[in-house]
Amino acid sequence: MIVFEHVSLEYLPGRFALQDVSFTLNAGSFTFLTGHSGAGKSSLLRLVARLERPTSGDIQVGNIHYNQLRPRQEPALRQQMGIVFQDNQLLPDRSVFDNVAFPLIIGGYRYNDIKTRVSAALNRVGLADKALENPQVLSGGEQQRIGIARAVVARPKLLLADEPTGNLDPDISAEIMQLFMQFNASGVTVLFATHDQSLLDTFRYPRLQLHQGKLTGAPQEDSPAPAARGRQKSDHAR
Amino acid sequence: MSTEQAANAAGPRWTYGKRGYALAQSLRQLKRHKFASLITLLVLGITLALPVMLLFASSALQQLSSRSIEGESLTAYLQDSVSDLDGAALSIEWASREGIRDTRYISRDEALALFRENSDIGAAVDALGANPLPGAIIVFPDSNVLRAGTVEALAASLRQSEAVERVQFDLRWVRRLQAVVSLIQLVGGLLALFLTLTALLVIANTIRLELSRRRSEMEVASLLGASSFFMNRPILYIGALYGLLGGVVASIIAVIAFNAIRQPADDLSSLYESTFRLSHPTPSQIGIVLAVSIALGIVGALSSMYRPSQQLTQRGSNGK
Ligand SMILES: Nc1ncnc2c1ncn2[C@@H]1O[C@H](COP(=O)(O)OP(=O)(O)OP(=O)(O)O)[C@@H](O)[C@H]1O
Numbered sequence: 001m002i003v004f005e006h007v008s009l010e011y012l013p014g015r016f017a018l019q020d021v022s023f024t025l026n027a028g029s030f031t032f033l034t035g036h037s038g039a040g041k042s043s044l045l046r047l048v049a050r051l052e053r054p055t056s057g058d059i060q061v062g063n064i065h066y067n068q069l070r071p072r073q074e075p076a077l078r079q080q081m082g083i084v085f086q087d088n089q090l091l092p093d094r095s096v097f098d099n100v101a102f103p104l105i106i107g108g109y110r111y112n113d114i115k116t117r118v119s120a121a122l123n124r125v126g127l128a129d130k131a132l133e134n135p136q137v138l139s140g141g142e143q144q145r146i147g148i149a150r151a152v153v154a155r156p157k158l159l160l161a162d163e164p165t166g167n168l169d170p171d172i173s174a175e176i177m178q179l180f181m182q183f184n185a186s187g188v189t190v191l192f193a194t195h196d197q198s199l200l201d202t203f204r205y206p207r208l209q210l211h212q213g214k215l216t217g218a219p220q221e222d223s224p225a226p227a228a229r230g231r232q233k234s235d236h237a238r
Numbered sequence: 239m240s241t242e243q244a245a246n247a248a249g250p251r252w253t254y255g256k257r258g259y260a261l262a263q264s265l266r267q268l269k270r271h272k273f274a275s276l277i278t279l280l281v282l283g284i285t286l287a288l289p290v291m292l293l294f295a296s297s298a299l300q301q302l303s304s305r306s307i308e309g310e311s312l313t314a315y316l317q318d319s320v321s322d323l324d325g326a327a328l329s330i331e332w333a334s335r336e337g338i339r340d341t342r343y344i345s346r347d348e349a350l351a352l353f354r355e356n357s358d359i360g361a362a363v364d365a366l367g368a369n370p371l372p373g374a375i376i377v378f379p380d381s382n383v384l385r386a387g388t389v390e391a392l393a394a395s396l397r398q399s400e401a402v403e404r405v406q407f408d409l410r411w412v413r414r415l416q417a418v419v420s421l422i423q424l425v426g427g428l429l430a431l432f433l434t435l436t437a438l439l440v441i442a443n444t445i446r447l448e449l450s451r452r453r454s455e456m457e458v459a460s461l462l463g464a465s466s467f468f469m470n471r472p473i474l475y476i477g478a479l480y481g482l483l484g485g486v487v488a489s490i491i492a493v494i495a496f497n498a499i500r501q502p503a504d505d506l507s508s509l510y511e512s513t514f515r516l517s518h519p520t521p522s523q524i525g526i527v528l529a530v531s532i533a534l535g536i537v538g539a540l541s542s543m544y545r546p547s548q549q550l551t552q553r554g555s556n557g558k
């Protein structure tokens with residue numbers, strides 16, 4: 001599903017956010033992306049979402065080779081993914097419903113389709129009764145769940161989550177984690193960036209570990225997933 | 239059930255289509271900044287009012303110059319030897335010539351009668367015993383001949399006829415009027431051009447402000463895979479809306495101004511026995527005003543949106 005080959009990203013010359021990163025994630029897998037603050041987690045996700053271009057190296061997602069992608073095709077590519085942003089990126093002047101509906105408007109969905117999908121997604125994250133609220137008056141955890149509902153509302157095959165449990169109580173974190181596991185169980189490939197150690201300890205999925213822009217240790221052997229499903233075999237090459 | 243409750247939170251159907259969304263956004267933007275939008279619309283309306291007035295008055299101006307042209311004529315005085323019959327025949331022949339709209343033959347008797355009516359020395363003429371006045375043909379040229387300034391050529395061709403003694407014409411009044419009207423049209427046109435450019439700048443500047451207000455929404459849209467056209471469409475619509483409403487305000491101002499100057503203009507034109515009338519704008523004139531002002535709005539929006547949208551994808555999804 002996602003293949004990185006010797007991918008490097010320099011925001012400024014000589015300062016690598018990512019350096020020579022290579023790995024492969026299978027379709028249907030659930031993978032943690034970990035590392036200290038500044039290790040390059042968000043940068044890696046932005047590369048997958050084509051919000052950033054690598055300085056060197058090849059990226060392939062599905063059967064799309066990014067170096068053959070024309071800029072005009074990038075928006076359509078992004079519509080195929082669900083992305084939960086580290087800072088949520090909600091629209092403050094719009095209801096919860098309209099926030100979640102936004103990707104569907106962009107995708108040109110029909111009105112009735114939008115109504116069904118948005119209410120299903122809100123139901124899924126437990127916010128059906130907050131549909132009319134303004135996101136700004138909701139709690140941090142609720143806001144994060146709006147972001148999640150928005151990411152899954154178009155039923156993407158790939159879900160990228162950038163610290164969706166950042167700054168949340170452990171039990172809310174676990175709840176959100178459950179949500180992602182449900183999506184994964186329905187066949188969605190999940191790449192989940194977090195530096196929440198308790199989450200990593202509780203849910204022993206394979207990890208991509210970043211340290212100052214480089215992948216360290218491909219730990220899929222030493223962390224056999226106990227919450228295991230058979231098909232979830234990510235293999236990390238380095 | 240809560241799912242249904244959530245579905246009820248949907249807004250009206252039309253706001254969820256791509257175009258409807260853009261329209262709803264642009265209306266919302268105007269509504270949210272009511273006062274600023276109102277001021278902008280007034281500025282646009284006042285700026286565009288003069289060009290609009292010129293357009294509305296253009297047909298009246300056109301009429302002014304062509305109507306007065308219609309009254310213009312040349313007079314060909316015939317030789318004394320030409321009989322009334324020959325004179326009348328020549329008049330009829332000329333009437334069918336190119337460049338001549340109409341002719342009228344004035345016999346020697348008629349000329350004398352006219353002279354008596356209009357002159358104090360009629361009695362003196364009587365004293366002469368014989369009629370000293372020649373027959374004459376009054377020639378009304380086509381208005382395009384007058385406009386093109388080929389009256390001299392026409393006069394020369396009339397002079398070629400043996401029956402004609404001399405041709406007399408005085409076009410100073412037409413020339414003067416035409417000069418005044420074309421000056422009004424030129425100066426007015428230039429002013430209108432400058433004012434229209436000003437309106438364009440006002441719109442472009444306003445749109446730049448709207449763009450900065452929409453920046454964060456455009457960023458989110460970009461992150462979610464919106465094309466740049468999707469992101470720019472509300473801005474285009476705002477431009478078109480400003481143009482449309484600006485055109486409406488300008489038309490209203492123009493109509494009010496016309497009503498204010500109609501009476502004095504009529505008084506003036508009656509002094510000159512002119513048929514000049516400031517008429518009400520026609521639907522097609524209003525159509526032109528609205529179409530042009532919408533186009534102005536769109537061009538203004540396009541001119542200010544080109545650069546900002548280029549930088550969008552470089553913005554972070556991460557905390558800045
Ligand atoms: N737009 C940018 N321009 C310049 N440098 C950047 C930019 N974005 C990130 N960086 C740098 O790249 C490095 C990796 O940043 P990144 O945001 O990917 O880290 P992260 O692992 O997501 O951190 P965090 O856990 O704090 O979110 C950091 O050193 C950061 O300063």
Ligand SMILES: [Mg+2]
Pocket residue numbers: 041042043086162556
């Ligand atoms: Mg980050």
